[in-house]
Amino acid sequence: MTNFRNETQGPILYRNSTDKRVKQTSAKLFDSIGHLLESKKFDDIGIKEISALAGIGRATFYRNFDYVEDVLKLRLDEEFIALSTQVEPSRHNSLVNLEPFFAFWINNSEILQILIKADKWSIFTSKFNAEAQGPIIELSMHIKHDPRFDEYLHTILSGIITSTLQTWVARGMQETSQELCQMIDLPFKIYSTNSPVMAKQ
Template sequence: MAATEHSQQIKQDSMDYLITALLDMLQTKNLNEISITQVVKKAGVSRMAFYRNFQTLEDILIAYYKPKIDSEFNIIINRVPQDKKLNALGQFFAEMANPMKLAAKRNYEFIIQNIFNDNITNFYDKVMNWNNFSNIQKKYWTSFMSAGVYAIWREWLNSGQNESLNDIHILISDFQVSTLKALTEQIIKK
């Protein structure tokens, strides 16, 4: 048992070293300018250690960001009262401002956006009542809202966060209500 715990600790240490090395390198280089060889050298681990844990550099970023973003969404979905969920989501956006700016600057924003999209889909699955909507409406409304919320978040970050989180919350809420109202009217017309 001790050998297993020891090997698991070595594996976790290797992962941590690789994550730290890549994040450090991304402070000055774009993701596509960094090689696996450079990361393993900076991390002080072997290529074998890299490939035991990851297949690509993108996998390192997913291993770093996914648990953080998943955890925040889990708290918002399961612990925040219904009427405070969008405000909590806005607070999460504010906390992610610097990592998002770096991701956009260093060409790995797509990783965060994919994790965000998965989580926002889960968010709407948990907080929405889909009983009167078709699977097609649910699927495309969720995709539409996810892309829209992400675009609002990105624009807010890139434009200097001049508007208050409350203003952003109201805007997202208005879009959500308006689009749901349009879908509901479409259902009634059928």
């Protein structure tokens, strides 16, 4: 099976993003954003402000990023790389067993919380859609269906998974990875039980 990361994607588009010093700088900037979000909206947070709080110069910021939002994108990219290395591909990349996927985000939820506070959840959905494209295509190969509807399959599965994570954060991150998987299964069970189409099959 293919890995959860979309192998067709190019490198992360941040300048020197693998350099150790850049990682340290981006971590400080990310923490600064989290701190400032406690008292103001994300759109009111400026580069000068987060740079000062992080103890770096604006020139250092611009050597690595163009916008404040880029700091969040880099952090999320790093988390998806960690996901691909920490979770065994054979256990999670087909999207059939999502428990390891949810367990990872339960243990690495800070970026999810920040994205919601910043009203930037679209960053996660865009990233997930790109990363999940390969596994969803692979999954569809084992399901009898009209290939014309592959785009719908991608939209439905991606939407359910990302919305489940978003709701989990909004509810205070109370549920376990097993319970989140049950939430994913629930609408399909309801549909299969009550759908006239499914009843005829």
